[in-house]
Amino acid sequence: MVFPCLNEARTLPACIAEAKAGLAALDVEPEIVVADNGSTDESAAIAQSLGARVVHEPRPGYGSALWRAVREATGDVVIMGDADESYRFDQLAPFVQKVEAGADMVMGTRLKGTIDAGAMPRLHRYLGTPVLTVLVNLFFRTRISDVNCGQRALSRQAIERLDLRAAGMELASEMVIKASLAGLQIDEIPIHFRRDGRDRKPHLRSWRDGWRHLRFILLFAPNIVLIAPGIAALLMGAAVGGPAFLGHGRYRGAASFFGAALLLLGAQLVQVGVLVKTWYHVEGFYRRPYLDRVFRHVGLEAGLLLGVGMFSVGIIIGVPLVQAWRASVELEPARIAAALAFLVFGIQVVGFSVLMSVLGIRRRGP
Ligand SMILES: Nc1nc2c(ncn2[C@@H]2O[C@H](COP(=O)(O)OP(=O)(O)O)[C@@H](O)[C@H]2O)c(=O)[nH]1
Ligand SMILES: [Mg+2]
Numbered sequence: 001m002v003f004p005c006l007n008e009a010r011t012l013p014a015c016i017a018e019a020k021a022g023l024a025a026l027d028v029e030p031e032i033v034v035a036d037n038g039s040t041d042e043s044a045a046i047a048q049s050l051g052a053r054v055v056h057e058p059r060p061g062y063g064s065a066l067w068r069a070v071r072e073a074t075g076d077v078v079i080m081g082d083a084d085e086s087y088r089f090d091q092l093a094p095f096v097q098k099v100e101a102g103a104d105m106v107m108g109t110r111l112k113g114t115i116d117a118g119a120m121p122r123l124h125r126y127l128g129t130p131v132l133t134v135l136v137n138l139f140f141r142t143r144i145s146d147v148n149c150g151q152r153a154l155s156r157q158a159i160e161r162l163d164l165r166a167a168g169m170e171l172a173s174e175m176v177i178k179a180s181l182a183g184l185q186i187d188e189i190p191i192h193f194r195r196d197g198r199d200r201k202p203h204l205r206s207w208r209d210g211w212r213h214l215r216f217i218l219l220f221a222p223n224i225v226l227i228a229p230g231i232a233a234l235l236m237g238a239a240v241g242g243p244a245f246l247g248h249g250r251y252r253g254a255a256s257f258f259g260a261a262l263l264l265l266g267a268q269l270v271q272v273g274v275l276v277k278t279w280y281h282v283e284g285f286y287r288r289p290y291l292d293r294v295f296r297h298v299g300l301e302a303g304l305l306l307g308v309g310m311f312s313v314g315i316i317i318g319v320p321l322v323q324a325w326r327a328s329v330e331l332e333p334a335r336i337a338a339a340l341a342f343l344v345f346g347i348q349v350v351g352f353s354v355l356m357s358v359l360g361i362r363r364r365g366p
Helices: 010-024 042-049 061-074 094-101 122-140 155-159 171-181 207-218 220-247 253-281 290-297 300-326 332-364
Strands: 002-005 034-038 053-056 077-080 105-117 152-155 186-193
Touching: 002 010, 002 042, 002 061, 002 077, 002 220, 010 042, 034 042, 034 061, 042 053, 053 061, 061 077, 077 094, 077 155, 094 105, 094 152, 094 186, 105 122, 105 171, 122 207, 122 300, 152 155, 155 186, 171 186, 171 207, 207 220, 220 253, 253 290, 253 332, 300 332
Parallel strands: 002 034, 034 053, 105 186
Antiparallel strands: 077 152, 105 152
């Protein structure tokens, strides 16, 4: 049992007592770990006096403390839950049973369970949690009903497989997302959620932490958020601009500029998406082994060559334009758009290749 705990002297004793009773009913070796980083009240001393092990994590944040303590816990099943009396620790059996039945991660769900009056702010109940849950389900193919629930169980295998990095509350999302990406089995249990027993505000700040979760989810889905729209824009750009560049269509002047803009926009999105994925890989935040093969087989030179090639095509299309301009002949708009598209696209590809190769250097560095 692991409690993330920041200044919970008021509620921690009841949580530990409840967990002790809950664990005693389970016929397992009881272990209670309190994840502390910088509590300024007596939380740590209280935990120790009640027989819990306190893990002190120097880095601040819920995520840093919780994940450190989870890794230091020794049980085959690790259950976590807030130290504010909101979750019940006298009903742990279903969590353990699900893990023993093969689940790697068992999520409590408040939304399918019971929520006491006043236990969950309306903003979280009807907006924050449902929206974040739908997004995670959509992007990462999970089927959970409460992505923010703080009561969960993890199997030993899950703890070893997951390499979590988020420092703040968004660790809750990271855990679900990475578990899903790693193909771990995620189950749910409806739970009873109580009003917390604190006399002060929660640490969680709705808008700040909600946005951190949202940002985390969006940044973690570059395929859906960046690359797919980018490819769509590229295809539309080619469909709209292609014929116009070749001199077809009644509105080819307008179509060619519109097409060129879409092509550049699409290229931009795809490139940023690929850079994001590469950065995650290089940093070890989320590894995609195929990127190592890409790095091995495709070098900076290939990208530079492609970029310079496209730039040259732009020049070739553009030269007659300059000649026409000097002879005061009217310029063909589709030709201008095509020349600009190739010139800018070419430079973009050069920039992208340089950035990719810089990331590759970091990867191989010390
Ligand atoms: N160690 C540690 N625990 C934290 C931190 N922030 C929150 N917690 C604990 O995480 C749990 C959940 O926090 P809480 O404020 O209740 O958030 P909410 O239930 O999501 O509104 C509580 O047990 C807090 O004491 C932190 O920075 N460090
Ligand atoms: Mg709470």
